[in-house]
Amino acid sequence: MSKKVKELKELGSEGLTKRLEEMKKELMKYRGQISTGTPTENPGQVRNVKRTIARIKTIVKLKKEDKEPKK
Numbered sequence: 001m002s003k004k005v006k007e008l009k010e011l012g013s014e015g016l017t018k019r020l021e022e023m024k025k026e027l028m029k030y031r032g033q034i035s036t037g038t039p040t041e042n043p044g045q046v047r048n049v050k051r052t053i054a055r056i057k058t059i060v061k062l063k064k065e066d067k068e069p070k071k
Helices: 003-010 013-036 044-067
Strands: none
Touching (some): 003 044, 013 044
């Protein structure tokens, strides 16, 4: 488990939603740069942001499943 995943798992639900919104805004910024034709500072950063968003969504889903009572 990477350092970033551990940090995300330690965040509460509010922290995760806040972080998710930040990542979405950052991705939107990068997509805007790409669509206008300006070169991004770090082209690999788009991929990292997408992966972080996916990690956050996965952690939120797992936390929801843990809270739900088992049938």
